[in-house]
Amino acid sequence: MCRHIAVLGPSEPLGTALVGPPNGLLHQSWEPRRQRHGTVNADGFGVGWYAEGDPVPARYRRAGPIWGDLSFADLARVVRSSAVLAAVRDATEPGADAEAAAAPFASGPWLFSHNGAVRGWPASMGALAMALPADELLSMEARNDSALLWALVLRRLRAGDGLGQALADTVRDAAAASPESRLNLLLTDGTSIAATAWGDTLWHLTDPGRRTVVASEPYDDDPLWQEVPDRTVLTASRTEILLTELKEPT
Secondary structure, three states, X not given: OEEEEEEEEEEEEOHHHHOOOOOOHHHHOOOOOOOOOOOOOOOOEEEEEOOOOOOOOEEEEEOOOHHHOXXXXXXXXXXXXXXEEEEEEXXXXXXXXXXXXXXXXXXXXXXXXXXXXXXXXXXXXXXXXXXOOHHHHHOOOOOOHHHHHHXXXXXXXXXXXXXXHHXXXXXXXXXXXXXXXXXXXXXXXXXXXXXXXXXXXXXXXXXXXXXXXXXXXXXXXXXXXXXXXXXXXXXXXXXXXXXEEOOOXX
């Protein structure tokens, strides 16, 4: 299980959303308030952000806990961006992929994170994995469920699907192959955000025309935070939020 967040808004230091709030991602790494599965998110972290005029995001990822990385503290204080996706990780199973297993995963203009776990991994996802070309399987950054979900999403994005559609179809396929999986996915291209609520919490906070935040849980007690219903795909820009029901696979 993990906690993740994506922000679109004015250019601000990364720490404004990740470190500064009383229940920001830094605090959620050791004391999440709404995490239903797992407890401490100490198995890696990552942040991806977009520099002005550059559509390809930068990333900073580490295998250890976010609270123990003094370099991140400096980075979050001085690096500014108007679009950010970050996550802290509680690994479902032990693995040897180190920071490569930490979100955000990236390709081209996209950043991706998975909060949850695929039930019966890896056997349950064998058929879906076999549907991917060999070169895409061999290009996976890590050997875990999140990396495979990212490969499935990425294939749809490269085929021309929009952010929300790519997530929705991937969740339906994964849920059909592995019922009772938790599939909260988060995706951004620096101008829009898409996310799914499937098995765990998801919230959003909007200041229309200025800031949109989508997160596993609120980073403060602002009453404007709204919970996203389970079995929902969210698509968002800086000006609007759209929620669409995700039906169970038949």
